[in-house]
């Protein structure tokens with residue numbers, strides 16, 4: 606998770622965040638060991654802003670990956686850790702099992718280590734996703 610978090614920190618350097626000035630980097634570890642980075646990409650139509658986590662999902666899925674086993678999120682513009690937003694938790698749950706590890710942290714030393722299942726419990730549409738994959 607240390608290496609994955611460093612990837613997320615590096616990804617934050619590419620954030621396009623002229624409106625919020627809040628850079629976010631994400632790194633997703635696929636089950637085959639490959640890593641996909643993402644950053645937030647804002648838009649002047651604010652609702653079109655894409656979070657770093659979802660941009661990492663798009664990178665990985667676009668290269669044929671469907672299952673990710675760990676995620677790291679770096680927010681260098683906050684001292685404290687900032688976790689994935691609600692929309693990203695939903696999207697991540699599509700491609701990560703509940704036990705998938707998640708680490709997030711800001712510019713300070715504090716890191717939060719948790720799982721997708723803890724961040725997104727009582728996933729009401731999980732049965733639907735299982736049906737789609739079979």
Ligand code: THU
Pocket residue numbers: 622625627628629644645646647654655656657658687688689690693
């Ligand atoms: N943001 C992310 O990229 N991921 C999160 O988990 C939280 C929020 C972005 C969206 C927006 O560009 C900026 O951070 C401020 O909300």
